[in-house]
Amino acid sequence: DQTQIMSERAKVRQKVQDGTYDGGKYISTPLMKKMLGRAEEMRHDPRTQALYSQKDDPMWFYEVTDNFHRQLMLEEFGFSKDDVEEVLDEFYSCRYHYQNHPEMQEYLKTLTHVKYDITGDGPIDIGEDIVNTTKDLQVYNLDAQHVNFGKYITDAKNEGKPLVIFAGSMT
Numbered sequence: 001d002q003t004q005i006m007s008e009r010a011k012v013r014q015k016v017q018d019g020t021y022d023g024g025k026y027i028s029t030p031l032m033k034k035m036l037g038r039a040e041e042m043r044h045d046p047r048t049q050a051l052y053s054q055k056d057d058p059m060w061f062y063e064v065t066d067n068f069h070r071q072l073m074l075e076e077f078g079f080s081k082d083d084v085e086e087v088l089d090e091f092y093s094c095r096y097h098y099q100n101h102p103e104m105q106e107y108l109k110t111l112t113h114v115k116y117d118i119t120g121d122g123p124i125d126i127g128e129d130i131v132n133t134t135k136d137l138q139v140y141n142l143d144a145q146h147v148n149f150g151k152y153i154t155d156a157k158n159e160g161k162p163l164v165i166f167a168g169s170m171t
Contacts, residue, residue: 012097019100024090026083032094033107035077040111042068131163139165 015021023029042048043065051064069088073079079087090097095114098104108114123135130137137149156163 016097016100019102021097021101024097026079026087027090027094029098029101029104031077032091032098033104035072035091036094036107036111038072038076039069042072043112130165 012021012024023032027035048064048068052061054060066088069091070084073084073087073091074081094104095108098108123137124130124133131153133150135149139147139149139152141147153163155161
């Protein structure tokens, strides 16, 4: 059973990489667009906005969003309670699944949660030697001033200073 699940996931990953992913077990591409569009409408609904405004807390925003997505899947799109977790997993993974699908990429760019999402892959790969990189990395000091990363590294080496880099999100 676990082997079959892993095999299915490998097939999906290959389709994603090839750009041939065109819907999953529960949600076809046209249905995904319809579901995303409806979720976008609900996100902007005054009642949903009133719920978001009750707390200034990221976990609260997640709960509100997850609740209206569940409502959509069960009540408007008719999925069963038995399938809703898998349906939501497919729905929440659509940006990954459609990353090489030009039509869906264009559609996704119109959605609020994508348009204003500032997360993403950075310029550094896992395991990459950043001390000897030639990439122009956007680095800021503790005063939020841009620092030329290459110069910073060179100066530390030339002056025999230890190099310590604390990395994280601006948010």
